[in-house]
Amino acid sequence: xxxxxxxxxxxxxxxxxxxxxxxxxxxxxxxxxxxxxxxxxxxxxxxxxxxxxxxxxxxxxxxxxxxxxxxxxxxxxxxxxxxxxxxxxxxxxxxxxxxxxxxxxxxxxxxxxxxxxxxxxxxxxxxxxxxxxxxxxxxxxxxxxxxxxxxxxxxxxxxxxxxxxxxxxxxxxxxxxxxxxxxxxxxxxxxxxxxxxxxxxxxxxxxxxxxxxxxxxxxxxxxxxxxxxxxxxxxxxxxxxxxxxxxxxxxxxxxxxxxxxxxxxxxxxxxxxxxxxxxxxxxxxxxxxxxxxxxxxxxxxxxxxxxxxxxxxxx
Amino acid sequence: xxxxxxxxxxxxxxxxxxxxxxxxxxxxxxxxxxxxxxxxxxxxxxxxxxxxxxxxxxxxxxxxxxxxxxxxxxxxxxxxxxxxxxxxxxxxxxxxxxxxxxxxxxxxxxxxxxxxxxxxxxxxxxxxxxxxxxxxxxxxxxxxxxxxxxxxxxxxxxxxxxxxxxxxxxxxxxxxxxxxxxxxxxxxxxxxxxxxxxxxxxxxxxxxxxxxxxxxxxxxxxxxxxxxxxxxxxxxxxxxxxxxxxxxxxxxxxxxxxxxxxxxxxxxxxxxxxxxxxxxxxxxxxxxxxxxxxxxxxxxxxxxxxxxxxxxxxxxxxxxxxxxx
Numbered sequence: 001x002x003x004x005x006x007x008x009x010x011x012x013x014x015x016x017x018x019x020x021x022x023x024x025x026x027x028x029x030x031x032x033x034x035x036x037x038x039x040x041x042x043x044x045x046x047x048x049x050x051x052x053x054x055x056x057x058x059x060x061x062x063x064x065x066x067x068x069x070x071x072x073x074x075x076x077x078x079x080x081x082x083x084x085x086x087x088x089x090x091x092x093x094x095x096x097x098x099x100x101x102x103x104x105x106x107x108x109x110x111x112x113x114x115x116x117x118x119x120x121x122x123x124x125x126x127x128x129x130x131x132x133x134x135x136x137x138x139x140x141x142x143x144x145x146x147x148x149x150x151x152x153x154x155x156x157x158x159x160x161x162x163x164x165x166x167x168x169x170x171x172x173x174x175x176x177x178x179x180x181x182x183x184x185x186x187x188x189x190x191x192x193x194x195x196x197x198x199x200x201x202x203x204x205x206x207x208x209x210x211x212x213x214x215x216x217x218x219x220x221x222x223x224x225x226x227x228x229x230x231x232x233x234x235x236x237x238x239x240x241x242x243x244x245x246x247x248x249x250x251x252x253x254x255x256x257x258x259x260x261x262x263x264x265x266x267x268x269x270x271x272x273x274x275x276x277x278x279x280x281x282x283x284x285x286x287x288x289x290x291x292x293x294x295x296x297x298x299x300x301x302x303x304x305x306x307x308x309x310x311x312x313x314x315x
Numbered sequence: 316x317x318x319x320x321x322x323x324x325x326x327x328x329x330x331x332x333x334x335x336x337x338x339x340x341x342x343x344x345x346x347x348x349x350x351x352x353x354x355x356x357x358x359x360x361x362x363x364x365x366x367x368x369x370x371x372x373x374x375x376x377x378x379x380x381x382x383x384x385x386x387x388x389x390x391x392x393x394x395x396x397x398x399x400x401x402x403x404x405x406x407x408x409x410x411x412x413x414x415x416x417x418x419x420x421x422x423x424x425x426x427x428x429x430x431x432x433x434x435x436x437x438x439x440x441x442x443x444x445x446x447x448x449x450x451x452x453x454x455x456x457x458x459x460x461x462x463x464x465x466x467x468x469x470x471x472x473x474x475x476x477x478x479x480x481x482x483x484x485x486x487x488x489x490x491x492x493x494x495x496x497x498x499x500x501x502x503x504x505x506x507x508x509x510x511x512x513x514x515x516x517x518x519x520x521x522x523x524x525x526x527x528x529x530x531x532x533x534x535x536x537x538x539x540x541x542x543x544x545x546x547x548x549x550x551x552x553x554x555x556x557x558x559x560x561x562x563x564x565x566x567x568x569x570x571x572x573x574x575x576x577x578x579x580x581x582x583x584x585x586x587x588x589x590x591x592x593x594x595x596x597x598x599x600x601x602x603x604x605x606x607x608x609x610x611x612x613x614x615x616x617x618x619x620x621x622x623x624x625x626x627x628x629x630x631x632x633x634x635x636x637x638x639x640x
Contacts, residue, residue, distance in 0.1 A: 117517060147523035157518045157638050160537045175528035210637070221518065228522050 064094040068231050068262040069114065069149075074128035076109050076118060083109040085286040086128070091232060093262040096254060098277035098294070100267060102314070106286040107266045111234050114264065115149040116142050132231065150225035151234040155241050156217035158209035158224075163201050166209045166220055167191050170227040187227065194260075195223035196253050215246025222253065226261070233257065235265040239272065251276050270310060274298050282306045367616065374613020377606040383614075387568045387592070393606045401569045402592040402611065405485075406554060406618075409564070409588055412489035413496055413553045418546050420493075421500025426530055428501070429508040449498035453491075457562035460491040464563070473583055474573035483565040484573070485582040491559045496549025503548065507541020508534055512638050537637070540629055547626040551619055557590040566591050589615045 069091035076084040084106040091097055091114075099107035109118060116137060118124040130137045137145050158166050164181070167188040172178065188205070192198040197219040201207060209220055218238060225233055235254070239247040254263055254276045267273050273280055273294065280297045282290045282305075290297060290306040301307040308314055338346055382398035390396040424441065432438040464473055465482035473484035511534055519529040535542070565571065565585025574580035587595070589611050594600055596608040 115521060117521060120517065120520065143523040143525060145523075146521055150523075151518075151521035153514045153518055153521075155512065155514055155638060157512070157515045159515070159519070159533045160637075161532075169524075169532060170522045174525055175531045224518075224522060234521075 064259070066093040066262075067091075068093050068133060070129075070131045071110070071114075072129040072131070074110070074113065074126065074130060076106070076113050076127075077123075077125050078109075078121065079123040083286055084113070084283075087281075087283070087288045089281055089288065089291060091262050091264055093231070093260070094258055095278040096258045096263045096265060096276050098265050098267055098273035098280045099283060100270060100273050100280060100309075101283035101289075102309070103268075105283045107281075107283050108236055110283070111151075111236055111264060111266050114232065114234055115146045115151055117146075117151065147228040148230050149232040149234060150228050150230040151236065152218070152221045152225050152238050154237040156214055156221055158212070158217050158220050160210060161208075162206045163192075163209050163212070163220060164188055164205040166224055167227045170224050191223045191227035192220075194226050194257070195219045196249065196256075197223055213246070215242050215249060218242060218246065218250060219253065222250070226257075230261060232262045232264065235263065237266055237268060240268060247272070270298075282309060284309070367620075370609065370613050370616050373609035374616070376609070378610040378613055382607070382610055387587075387607075389568065393604055396596075396602065396604050396607060399589065399592050399607065399611050399614075402587045402589050403614065405564070405570065405586040406588040406590075406615075408485060408582075408586075409489055409492065409560070410550055410554050412485060412582075413492040414546060414550055416490065416493035417496035417500055417549055417553075418542075421497050421545065421549070422504050422535070422542060424497075425501045425504035425508060426535070429505050430526060430530055430534070445498050445501050448494060449502070451494075452558075453495055453556050454558040454562075456491045456494055457559040460487055460559065460563045463487075464490075471583075474585075481565075481573075483563055483585050485564065485584070485586065488560055488563040491563055492553045492556060495552045495556055495559070496546075499549040499552060500542075500545040503541045503545025504538060507538035507545075510541075510637075511537050515638055543629045544626050547622055547629065551622050551626075554588075554615070554618060554622070555590065557594050560588045560591045561594060564588065564591065566595065568595075589618075 067090060071087055071089040071091070074084060074087050075082060087106075087110060089097070099111060101107050109124075112118045113126055114130060114137075118126060119142065132140065132145070132148060137149075140148075159169060161169070168181065168184050170191075171184050171187055189198055189202070192201060197216060200216060201212070201220075209217065212220060218241075222233075222235075222238070238254075239250055242250070251272060254265065257263055258278070265273075265276065277294045280292065280294045281288055282297065282301075282303075284305055290301060290303045292302070297306060298310055301310060338349055341349070377393075379398075383403060384400055385398035386400050387402070388395065388397040424445070428438055428441060461482055463469065463482075464484070464487040465480050467478075467480055469482075470480040472486040474481040515533065515537070516529055519533050520526075524532075560566070564587060566587050567585045568587065570581060570584060570586040572580040572584035574583055593608045593612050593615065596602040596604040596611070598605050598608075600608075
């Protein structure tokens with residue numbers, strides 16, 4: 001008789017939660033029933049460390065780390081409402097930084113302030129300083145800044161044009177139709193290759209982008225964001241609208257990308273944060289509660305609130 | 316790391332069987348309401364069908380191919396009064412001219428309202444002006460047009476004799492007719508733009524594009540079905556209008572150019588369209604050639620029907636290829 005492995009559970013189980021049996025590990029009642037999924041990560045015997053059910057192993061950390069951005073005591077207000085309160089964080093190339101926290105904790109606002117997208121909201125105002133390679137981003141032209149700090153959104157949003165034109169649009173000056181297709185071909189394919197999409201679309205680059213699958217659309221959005229050759233890539237819950245398979249493809253991609261570009265990802269999915277991030281910042285009610293390496297934040301959080309959140313007690 | 320696995324579509328769960336609810340289980344009042352709705356629906360179909368059928372029968376009776384290629388002449392019987400070549404051509408000319416004015420301006424206003432709209436007080440004023448324009452009877456626009464285009468400084472747009480500006484020309488009529496189409500274009504394009512989720516705009520800003528580049532390359536192409544729908548609706552309104560044409564196009568039987576420059580002279584001159592031709596030849600009109608009126612009305616009806624089908628098809632084609640909000 002063959003047993004299917006259990007479906008991945010999208011929640012982190014804390015040390016006090018009674019979920020030992022889900023691992024098929026050390027629980028007599030279910031022995032031999034859910035077992036055999038070869039989960040190398042299960043850690044159920046350990047009473048201290050949290051357990052990631054059905055998690056894939058993390059990749060090894062990179063060796064290089066270059067400072068790209070500094071968030072220095074940044075606060076963002078929408079009118080009278082304070083969304084982000086006095087946050088300071090480093091953003092480094094070679095590392096993936098994950099912003100986690102319950103809904104409305106300001107993580108997306110913080111992310112959007114990094115390429116001054118918050119300025120599109122009329123009521124938003126920012127205090128503090130954010131630097132990119134040592135230069136205050138308030139002094140950089142927004143269009144120039146946003147080519148150096150590009151962003152991928154929650155919903156896949158390719159533009160209503162062909163796959164090729166989606167990437168070429170970024171490579172061209174503003175609304176220009178030049179340089180010609182022939183000239184850009186190499187750069188477009190390069191960007192698609194970096195996003196791991198080239199093999200699937202190279203046969204027909206004139207295919208309408210909105211006819212791709214959701215996961216392919218999102219990778220096209222990543223390709224688009226990479227085409228500008230940015231120093232920092234911002235990802236706002238890039239996988240929340242996608243199926244698990246596409247999610248895995250994009251997570252692998254994120255880990256691969258961190259060598260060339262500083263990656264900041266906002267995610268609601270703690271397992272995802274654990275899988276892709278080198279550093280994790282936990283935010284709550286607009287404040288940065290804890291910033292630590294992923295392994296430390298998930299296994300030995302210093303703050304009680306962090307511990308409660310990563311163990312699933314709230315949020 | 317291994318190559319990305321091909322992404323297979325997740326198997327769909329079997330669709331839940333749709334329960335076909337019978338109205339027999341409804342309360343009496345609800346069933347009466349349903350019956351009334353059905354009655355009204357069928358009634359309106361019958362009325363429309365009767366109009367189309369009547370015009371169809373009459374049109375077939377009187378429409379001869381020769382009518383489409385001969386010009387109207389003055390006369391007292393159907394055999395003398397000729398066809399309606401000029402009105403047919405003028406209908407097309409007037410339609411093209413009006414849309415050439417209304418579509419670019421309409422798109423510009425819609426883009427400004429939807430994407431910029433600052434200061435908001437001005438936006439509100441523009442919005443209510445557009446709404447008011449949509450509700451203005453065309454005869455009022457026509458009357459205003461006669462005043463406006465008789466102004467000396469607009470004399471170059473129409474016939475001028477001895478310092479008196481005639482004020483009736485293709486330019487005058489097309490300018491006023493474009494005001495009829497404008498609100499329809501603006502409303503439709505604006506709705507199309509607002510249906511685009513904000514994250515799509517932001518995605519374009521987030522790769523360093525300006526608002527204008529985003530509008531030109533992303534938003535307007537995405538709103539193309541709405542632009543087409545609005546233009547078609549406006550075109551229908553322009554082709555179907557009579558008052559402005561009668562008052563501002565001069566309502567001459569055939570084209571009566573003014574001046575010597577080939578095309579400009581024709582556009583500065585007067586003419587008539589199918590609607591004013593029907594108006595002139597209706598039993599109550601000056602011409603009183605009902606047979607000609609029916610034939611022309613039938614042609615007009617065909618044009619409008621084709622336009623409506625076009626709107627329908629475009630509206631359908633634009634669906635289904637958009638984003639989640």
